[in-house]
Amino acid sequence: MTYESLQSLHPIRINERRISERIRCLAKFGMNREGGIDRSLGSKADIQAREWLKNLWKTELQAAVAVDPAANLWAERKGKEKIKPIVLGSHHDAVANGGKYDGAVGVLLATEVVQSLKEANYKLRHPIKVVSFSAEEPNPYNISTLGSRLITGVLDSKQVGEATHVYTHEKLSETLKRLGGDVGNVANHLLTSDDVGAFLECHIEQGRHLTDHGLSLAVVSSITGIYREEITIDGEANHAGTTMMENRHDALLAGAELSLAVEQAVIGQGRSDVVGTVGHFEIFPNSANIIPGQAHLILEMRTSNDQVFKELRAQLADTCTEIENKRQIIIKRKTILDQKAVPMDPLVRTALQQSIKASGDFYLDLPSMAGHDSVHMVPIAKTGMLFVPSIEGKSHCPEEETRIEDIVKAGNVLIRTVIALDKELD
């Protein structure tokens, strides 16, 4: 592919009014009084969104609509050849009180791409599919990226079926059944590299890189590695009045030093693609007049750079030893997640980059600092992601927003990219 060949290609464009209207429509399902979206797996809003999407695909795309055993939704239009399809999509669920764009933009742009190609009467060699994955977000079953992980065989389907909704206690196997899935049948319908040629996901950035650079598009280079540790600090609970300062073994203060040291170590890397967070922090007995005897932390670090991870983990080990010696407390560490960074496919990345250049626009190359369904498509398909800006970086909240101009640009880039991949791929 060359810049010139793309530049001269089919001037197929998506329909701005239509995509704008569809984002508004999908947002109705589960919108609460504050304007946030409540649309978790199996909720009334989820069911409404699913019916609306399936109906849209049948009537507007004239596509074959299917629900797989993980209750992921699929639409398919045949290609000229019987080869592995190009798939576009994202998810339609939302975190509690979430925004209108996370997931929705990816699903609706995928729909728009297929419809625009159909309307332009452009015949692809490849079949083209749209997917909307089940339960990508943190949800009441405590299993995120459920649909993509279940259908690609990452999760144990039997174990998943036994999970229950934290409030209603409905078993996940029952929920999926209500949605047209069948957890007992997942093993017979796993998605493999035979089923998908390429996967493209457009998503909101959820960070500030694009907004800070005043740009509309980013091509994702990789999806961040995520490392989590459960840390227990054993100090000594004691009387907060009668225990002199020098005789204390305060677990809260040890945890405070550790949390601040993590922040310093991460900032010390001087990079924008590494973050570290202590998001969970509890102390015991948590009483005003008792010196904290134990602290429980969950520490998370994210980066796509293995060397950075290595350095941070070495610094963390040193810090823990220092604090243990200084405060005569014991720090117990347990790795609970060590998800490696996942690089995006070079061919798809290039296709995205050149499609953007062909439209005369600029882009950032960015690692994704959030996880996505794409992570789980990488092992089976040539996978790429396109980011659109989140205004002020706001996400997972009612204020989440992406300008329609940026969404339209992304849609047109996706059309060009699909056409380019259709030529390139077998």
Next chain:
Amino acid sequence: MTYESLQSLHPIRINERRISERIRCLAKFGMNREGGIDRSLGSKADIQAREWLKNLWKTELQAAVAVDPAANLWAERKGKEKIKPIVLGSHHDAVANGGKYDGAVGVLLATEVVQSLKEANYKLRHPIKVVSFSAEEPNPYNISTLGSRLITGVLDSKQVGEATHVYTHEKLSETLKRLGGDVGNVANHLLTSDDVGAFLECHIEQGRHLTDHGLSLAVVSSITGIYREEITIDGEANHAGTTMMENRHDALLAGAELSLAVEQAVIGQGRSDVVGTVGHFEIFPNSANIIPGQAHLILEMRTSNDQVFKELRAQLADTCTEIENKRQIIIKRKTILDQKAVPMDPLVRTALQQSIKASGDFYLDLPSMAGHDSVHMVPIAKTGMLFVPSIEGKSHCPEEETRIEDIVKAGNVLIRTVIALDKELD
């Protein structure tokens, strides 16, 4: 009073075997499998201990036994004159899984003093009373020093009656009724300065001063001031992956800096009679992948020195401003307790000090870093406290221990002090 006059005084001694045996007996009520004592207000163990004490006072002291409207237990032996009584005592309740000595030593030594004087046929001018206060410790009704505060009019008796047990939900008015109290009748029986001439409480130190100095006795100079603030830190909850370090407003890290600054400020005073603790610390939403948006702390500082308090509070204000500016978060502070330090009565202190000197022993002058029933006796009576050592400073735990030799020394000092005060006081 002079050293010489005391030295030559009545060689009345307490009975070591008897006090030792009684500590063992009282500890049976509520002893759990770990050897800790569970004896909270209204529990079966509390009722057993009360019956045992009242019976002991009736049979061994031949005293008049009474239960006041706050369910405090009283024993009285008449004096030669009709003047305000000298009162000795402490409390017989225990924290959950507490020790055998906290409170018990004071009540049983008071009993022992009266019995030893009776056996020596020593006639005091003053009536002498023993008191065991209700619910001195933190308890399931969340009202500590209940008995002493209620009967001296510090607490609103109506409000107190409405408090409920955190587990059984029994109203405190009902609990007190079961124990022979009557919350509705407190106002008619308030303890005033007409009712008590002097109050003496022997208690375990609960700290390490005596044990570190290898001494047996301390005369309490004052009971510490206690200052508590509820602190709310408002930061911004955000995605722990996509939010770059420089765009964060992490409430946990602000709280960590604040907690460590309090420790530094207190240590910076270079005194053993000032402590500071953040004992309560919670963050929200407390989720591994979300930057903490809010933190809730309770900060406590204790000292008997007003100037130190003033300096610490000024430092705290500066620290809060620094952290607010640095992290662009908001710190809201609310004083929830501002209990001034309470000095012990000079005459009683001197009597205790000279009684110790008269026995040829040494002592420390110490502020009490824990609160006690004595705090609430100060406004109505000449009040003094004597400390015995807690081995290794351990308290409120099954390992809490005081050597019997030290308890006996304290008992003999109390006898001398009572005799001295009996001569001095009207």
